[in-house]
Amino acid sequence: MLKRMTVSYSDSFKGLSTEVWWLALITLINRAGTMVIPFLSLYLTEHLHFTLVDVGWIMSAFGVGSLVGTWFGGFLTDKFGYYKVMVCSIIVTGVLFIGLQYLETFAMFCLGIFTVILAADVFRPAMFVALSAYSKPENKTRSVTLIRLAINLGFSAGPAIGGIIITSMGYDKLFWIDGVTCILAGILLLNVLHPKKARVLDEVVVENPVSAYSDGKFWVLFVALCLFGIVFLQYFSTIPIFYKQSHFLSEFDIGLLLGMNGFVIFIFEMPLIKWLEKLKYSKVDYMIFGTVLLGLSLVILNVSAWTGVLVIGMLLMSLGEMITFPFSNSYALDRAKNGKQGQYMALYSMSFSVSHIIAHNAGMRLVDGYGFESAWYIFTIISVVCILCFMYLLRRSN
CATH class of the missing domain: 1.20.1250.20 (MFS general substrate transporter like domains)
Known part of the structure; x- marks a missing residue:
């Protein structure tokens, strides 16, 4: 019974392309790397001594940054292609995370978190388009599921690792490690998903593309x-x-x-x-x-x-x-x-x-x-x- 369940579980991962697996690993590293986010409200109230009202506004800036970044990511992906957008987004996000620790005023932190999340969420539309290109049509739903698995694992591991880092080394090291992991994910992306190395399995060329809007x-x-x-x-x-x-x-x-x-x-x-x-x-x-x-x-x-x-x-x-x-x-x-x-x-x-x-x-x-x-x-x-x-x-x- 246990053997049959194990075989069935492993079979559900079969047929997915190597590129999708690499994309899942990069997503896992990237999401685990954003370990600052779960501790952001604690950092703002206990370290920078902001009020709860201030924190609410900062989280609103977070949400608006996500909205603008996602829209901008779609625009850039159509203009420059998913690969360039993913590489730039992930590396720039790493650099910005490192810089976030040096912002101490309310206005600067609102602007800072807006900019960081904008850069981070530019990655999302590009990643989905890449996922479509690297997946056979019949495997797209399972490919999406694998990416979700990576995101969930990253979000699970990130807070645990972040808590250990804060306890043993402090918030400043958390920002550094957070930024460096994003940059490392970008370097991995450069090495394994370069257009000369990656196979495109479902290339779509549309003569007169319809606007989503x-x-x-x-x-x-x-x-x-x-x-x-x-x-x-x-x-x-x-x-x-x-x-x-x-x-x-x-x-x-x-x-x-x-x-x-x-x-x-x-x-x-x-x-x-x-x-x-x-x-x-x-x-x-x-x-x-x-x-x-x-x-x-x-x-x-x-x-x-x-x-x-x-x-x-x-x-x-x-x-x-x-x-x-x-x-x-x-x-x-x-x-x-x-x-x-x-x-x-x-x-x-x-x-x-x-x-x-x-x-x-x-x-x-x-x-x-x-x-x-x-x-x-x-x-x-x-x-x-x-x-x-x-x-x-x-x-x-x-």
Whole structure:
């Protein structure tokens, strides 16, 4: 039984190109390298002595930098190609991370974090276009899933490594190590994915490329993903507070619950995606199903005061995330073939940047004004609106 499961798990990774594996490793190093981010609020309040209001504005600058950077990345990718954009973004980000430690005033830090995240998120549309080029058409969804696996591993390892560095060496060394890891990822990219070495498996040349901004169906996808992101991001802002205040969980217990999300994704996402692809439903069908699971994960929190529902909710959310994100990304890559690929993938990534700008602030205000129970019902309704958007997309696709 165990042997069969192991073979099935390893089989889910077969057929992916060497270039996709290199891209996943570079993404893992890059995301693990951004270890400053999880400790940013602590650094700002304890080291620079900023107020919570100041920190809120700085995080808003973070979100706007992500939005602008993603848009700019799409523009640059269409103009100069994904390879040059990825190399420049990752190396410049490393240099800027090192410089961030020397900013001490509120205005300078707002400008600094905006610039760093702008440079970092230029990478995202270029990476998606590269992923499309390095993947065979039939492997695109699993290739996206592998990149997500790398991102999750990076985000899991980064905070742990960052905590050790801060404890043993201090914040200044954290900025240096953070920047250097980004630069090292850029050097690796230069060596293994140079156009003379990398194989392009799905090259798309469009004579008269369609603008993503004139693609009505893609705008429906954009709105749906914004709504999905607004609900999904509650698990990283308001729901930990709910765990603490309503269920009296310790920080350790909360960490275990949130860590379960990454563990479930790491173990099950690739085999799950491979199995779902065999069922031959459309990508939009899977997006609808994933959103249903996400909505259920919130409404179940109001069903019972039993602490076990928190585990059930986290598992439902994790399943919804594992299904919706890879298939929505693959859908976007397919649609991008008809137009300016950088522009399409920038718009796709921007939907989550918009979610970040709205989600945390909206969630906190709803909880503060109406309480947790009402907030979870409101976010469930937002999930339903998201499902309706996907259903409209499905209807228009037939």
